Amino acid sequence: MNTLFDKIWDRHVVQKVTDGPEQLYIDRMYCHEVTSPQAFEGLRQRGLRCFRPEKIVCMPDHNIPTVGQDKPIEDAVSRCQVETLKRNAEEFGLTHYDMFSKDNGIIHVVGPETGLSLPGMTIVCGDSHTSTHGALGAVAFGIGTSEVEMVMASQCILQQKPKSMRITIDGCLGEGVSAKDVALFLMARLTTGGATGYFVEYAGQVVRDMSMESRLTLCNLSIEMGARGGLIAPDEKTFSYLKDRKHSPKGKEWTDAVEYWRTLKSDCDAVFDKEVRFDGSEIDPFVTYGTNPGMGISIGETIPLLEDVDRNEHDSFTKALDYMGLVPGRKMLGLKIDYVFLGACTNGRIEDFRAFASIVEGRKKSDGVTAWLVPGSWAVDRQIRDEGLDIILAKAGFEIRQPGCSACLAMNGDKVPAGKYAVSTSNRNFEGRQGPGARTILASPMTAAAAAVTGVITDPRTLLRGFQG
Amino acid sequence: MKQKFDIIISSCIPLPLDNVDTDQIIPARFLKSTDKNGFGQNLFRDWRFDKEGNPIKDFVLNNPLYSGCILVVGKNFGSGSSREHAAWALAGYGFRVVISSFFADIHRNNELNNFILPVTVSENFLETLFKDIREDSRTQVRVDLPNQRVTNMKSLQSEHFEIDPYKKHCLMNGLDDIDFLLQNKDKTEQWEKMNSSMEE
Known part of the structure; x- marks a missing residue:
């Protein structure tokens, strides 16, 4: 019972x-x-x-x-x-x-x-x-x-x-x-x-x-x-x-x-x-476009049009898109990004570093991207090194920082500058969360990795081994 | 902070936005204090002040038309971070009541624990109140905790609101949960004895 x-x-x-x-x-x-x-x-x-x-x-x-x-x-x-x-x-x-x-x-x-x-x-x-x-x-x-x-x-x-x-x-x-x-x-x-x-x-x-x-x-x-x-x-x-x-x-x-x-x-x-019940096979890689974590779409979709949004939420929706520098109806794919953050209590575990490494292995970090890779703990850091992920990441141009909450809420020095886009594996895309004026796009470690090597929002599935375009 | 609560009649400050999260109420960079004071001056900091610290004219807290100890906000107020600093900021600024059609759980508890009364009203009550305040910024609301009634003094629309009888008693008598828990330590110890097999 x-x-x-x-x-x-x-x-x-x-x-x-x-x-x-x-x-x-x-x-x-x-x-x-x-x-x-x-x-x-x-x-x-x-x-x-x-x-x-x-x-x-x-x-x-x-x-x-x-x-x-x-x-x-x-x-x-x-x-x-x-x-x-x-x-x-x-x-x-x-x-x-x-x-x-x-x-x-x-x-x-x-x-x-x-x-x-x-x-x-x-x-x-x-x-x-x-x-x-x-x-x-x-x-x-x-x-x-x-x-x-x-x-x-x-x-x-x-x-x-x-x-x-x-x-x-x-x-x-x-x-x-x-x-x-x-x-x-x-x-x-x-x-x-x-x-x-x-x-x-x-x-x-x-x-x-x-x-x-x-x-x-x-x-x-x-x-x-x-x-x-x-x-x-x-x-x-x-x-x-x-x-x-x-x-x-x-x-x-x-x-x-x-x-x-x-x-x-x-x-x-x-x-x-x-x-409530959902079918897992219908879920695609997801990204957010707005200023709360519920404002997300499948990576290939377009941002909703104003008329598709509940009338009572028009003001909040418009305010969010203004803050993000985005417009209704546009695609997230191809959006140029500036920062990538892998870490936080959401995605700072060994599996997240493995996923990130699997995408960037054999590739190079995009020149325009600043990447912060922050293990969730010293134990995770040790395992990254035991598994040799640090070498794969270093070859691709990524360095591993020391553990902490970091850019998830930017209480330390890891702040995304105003107006810059950050693809972040953290948990919140609220206004100013990653620094005053920072524009956060929440995503998985693989999606963050795909953005880090291409410099734009990219479907990580297109970078998987054996992908037939 | 333990201000006893009874009946409050006040004009309102309207913020007709949904999903106002606690990062907006008080941004993380202002959480570094080790006491509860001074948060009011940074309430809604990034909506209220520009980068140079000058007041942003359009924001409601900077509009001299609006005043009072009642904040009226859109639904899902206080979502996100559990930071009680958000409640300290609201209390520090001088708010005693927050009216919304929907509150996030943790923040709602935080308000109650700081003797701010969260009043949940119907969508219709909220919409009418926003409209009335827009038309007349001096629109007052009467919040009667003993009778659990909230009244829009312009339209005279009146509603019952819910509050846990225990919490109501605490607010009306200036008591907090720690007072209660300390009085009940024997029960806690009894529970521990009965459940010692569960211990690691």
Whole structure:
């Protein structure tokens, strides 16, 4: 009768507040430097300590420079925020991976790859992309700083239980189509508010066939449809991904855990508040043309005409296209671009670097393009080098920078200049997101790679080996 | 910030745009503070000021015709980033109520946790209100939290709005969730004991 989401959520309800929300127990909280300082300050003002410090892990990622991490951060305000996190972690007795640690990286990359995030857990962070961890079969969602303070103080949070939605994607994806394209497709179909109020379970053959990295990408983008989170039932792929990770259970604890995790799936007769179904074979590489992630089209399509847009949205649509320097009815293919960004909690994992390398191998970076390739963590960086991807990328004229959130939100020095077009594997194309006036086109790692070597928006499938034009 | 809430009557500041995300409410480069103060001056920064920091005349916050502590915005307000800085910026600027036909989840919670009241109204109410404000910038709205009613004082259109009874109690009495959670620590510890087998 129960959905996977119900099973995990209900088990963590400490109590239901009369006529109000539920008090939900949190198994793991991550803190980064941007959304935590005011929460620590709140604790100090109330004279409180962290209730369960061992369940909280801190790491700076938003302000981290992607070159010269061995030197102090140049920007004084960024440096202050990063140092404040370290001081707070020390004062409150929390685990902290600082910028120089080989365990550092983007929280949403490090959590899964170290086994800090596990199936069945409730996971929160003051960051909307906490939904990423749902790929392991966890209930993971972003919260505000007041809520971060609540969890610090009590290991609990007060929340209304969201409604449940299942998105089933049948069939299989074509070559050159990735989890990122699936997510951009879903946002375009459901809109950026289409899943607001819901927690999404992703299901279907396409999802079952996805690697863990792809599932992490898919769940990462749940928030861009407005969903509080997204999750996927854990399976053998999940277990083999987690086995022997640094913080995964070991020995008998592992066996017991896997036994429990196998029960974490929606019952056959589970009822969802909303169900939608798509055919994976109909999904093409996708790009955005506007200023929210739902404004996307298949790469070969043209930007919608004004008359095809809901009348109430004409102003927002026109404002978005003005900002992007684009016009209704034009093709995205062939648009000259200036920057390429591979990275972020969305697409900064090893599989993303493999995909990028597969396209640029034997080709050269276009002269007009500035490319930032930023691994999601030091572990990803090590694997890139172990697999020799760094050599392929270097031969094609690309260098690898140091891990961090980087140009996804441009809080460090990686800013796209005003008016320039950036093909970005990150998660948001909002106005100014990658720097004031920057024009972001969201795409998959392969589409970003195709743009990087051609200098224009290019269908990555035309660059695949054996392509017959 | 813990300002008790009752009835508010105010003129409005209209922003008739949909999908206003939290990156627009407060851009990322202004998130580097380690306290909650000063965000109001950067509210809607890149719509409000040009590159040199001069006010952009066309933007509604720079238009002296409009004033008040109620922001009226298009649907899906506060989508995107979870940054509570967006709520601190709205509160810091002086807003106490935001009226829209649809709010993004996390931002809505962030507003409530900062004693800003998000009022969800019907599309029709919102459209009429935008029209009335356009025709008369002094159009007032009455927000009555105890009775959960919002009234357009020009057209006299009035609607019931939803709010969780617990949150309503918190807003009316200046209480926050941490007060509640601290009082319930024994229940949390009980839960931990019952679920210790789940521990890693």
